[in-house]
Amino acid sequence: MEQFYLENIPKYHSLVGALDPCPKPRISKGVPGPNMVVSARIRPRPKNERFPSATFPRSNQENVLDIHDLYNHPRGIPILRSNNYEVDRLFHANSTTEEIYEDLVANLVPFAWDGGIGTLFAYGQTGSGKTFTVSRLEELVAETLMSGNLEGEREIYMTIIDLAGNAAFDLLSNREPISLLEDSSGNTQMVGAVEHQVFNMEDMRALIEQATPFRRTAPTLKNPTSSRSHAICRIRIWNGADCSDGSLYLIDLAGSEAARDVATHGADRMLETRQINVSLSVLKDCIRGKALADTVTSLDREKLGRKLPHIPFRQSALTRVLKHVFDPAGARACRTVVIACINPSLADVGPTKNTLRFAEMLRVLEPATNETSADRTSAIQWTNTQLREWIRANCGTPAILDRVVAPRESGAQLFKLSSIEIEYRCRQCPGVKLEQAKAFRCKLWQMYIVS
C-alpha cells in the first residue's frame, strides 16, 4: 500500500487541490457534556517524511477535520475517499503541549485538589505522540500542584504503575509485580505498589524520571521505543482537614498497531498486541457507558424509569484500577479528558481514521443548549410566553420560515412538557413530516411551532 501511495503522490496532490477549500459545514449533533472532553492532537510530520499529510483541519469549523485517503480503484484510476470527523477540541500540528494543558488539563488540578477524580487518557497509533504529550502534561500538573497557588493544606502521594495484559507492575520499585485486589468496600487496591509522598516539584520530577526506564518498550514499525504497556501515574491528594482525598490519573496507553504492521511479530508479540487491543476496547465501552450514565439524571430515573447503562469495568485490569471512575454506583465526582493522538501521514491514514472513529464513539453529546440538566428540570415550570422567548433566543441558523424555532436537538425534552404544539419538519422540504423524513433517511429536520 505504501508503494501505491508513493507512486501516486502527484495524483493525490492534484485530487486534493481540486476539492472545495470550504466544504459544506458538518452539522453538530449537540455539545459536549461538562464532565467529559474528547480531543485530538495531530503530531507534526517528521522532517524526513516521504508521504504527504492526509489530515486537513477545516478552516471554517475549528474542531472538524477531513481525512483524504487514496483508493486503488479496480479500474486502475486512483480516486480519493474522504471522511470527516468532529471532536470537542482539535489541536493542530503547531499546537504546544502547554496549550493543551491550559485548555483541557489545568482545571482537573483544582478539581482533584477539592476531592474530585480527574482522569486523562492519551491513546492512538504507535508513534503518534502519546508519551510525548503525557510526559509533559505530568510535569505541568506537578508545577501547578506545587505552585502554592491552590488554597488549603494537602498531602500529595504519587504511584506509577504499568499494566501489561492483566499483570501489573510498580514502576517505582524496580518493576516489582503487584496485585489488583478489591477491598471490603469494593475499591480496587494496588497491593504491593508503594505510594511516595512528595513535597515539591523536584520530588515529583524525580519519581517520573525514575519510572520511565522501567516501562515495557519494544520496537514497532513506527516507533523504535514504543511503549507496550499502559502507564498509570496516580497522584492522590489527601485533605487532612476533612479526611477526604481527590485523585488525578494521567494515563499513557499502549499504542495500537495496524494489522499489517504486526504481520512480522512472533507469538509473544501477537499475544501482547491482542491484549492491548482487548483492554482498549473495554476501556472504550467503559468511557462511553460512564458518559451516558452521566446524562441520565435522577429525574430521568424516577419519572421516566430510565436505567443506567451497563459499564463492563471488571473485564480488564486497566478498567479495574479505574473502577471508581466508571462504577455507576460510585458517588465520586469525576471528570475525564481524552486525547486522541494522530499521525497526519498518508501512510498512516487507516489507523488515523480508526483513532478518530474511536474518539467520535467516546463523545456523548447533550442537546445544544446553554442549560444544564438542573435548568431543564426547572424549565417545566415555564409559562408558554417564557418558553417562546427561550425558543427564539435559541433559534437555529438560518431560519427558513419565520416559524422555525430550533434544531431538533435543542431542548426536545423541554418541549414535550409544554402545552405548545411542536412539530418536526424536514429543513430541506418543509412539507415533509418527521416520520416521512425518517423513512427517507433524511437527517435535516427542524422543529416548528405549529400552535
Ligand SMILES: Nc1ncnc2c1ncn2[C@@H]1O[C@H](COP(=O)(O)OP(=O)(O)OP(=O)(O)O)[C@@H](O)[C@H]1O
Ligand atoms: N507533538 C510533537 N512534537 C514533536 N515531536 C513529537 C510530537 N509528538 C511525537 N513526537 C515525536 O515522535 C516520536 C514518537 O512519539 P511517542 O513516543 O510519544 O509516541 P507514542 O504514541 O507514545 O508511541 P508508542 O505508542 O509506540 O509508545 C518521538 O520521537 C517524539 O519525540
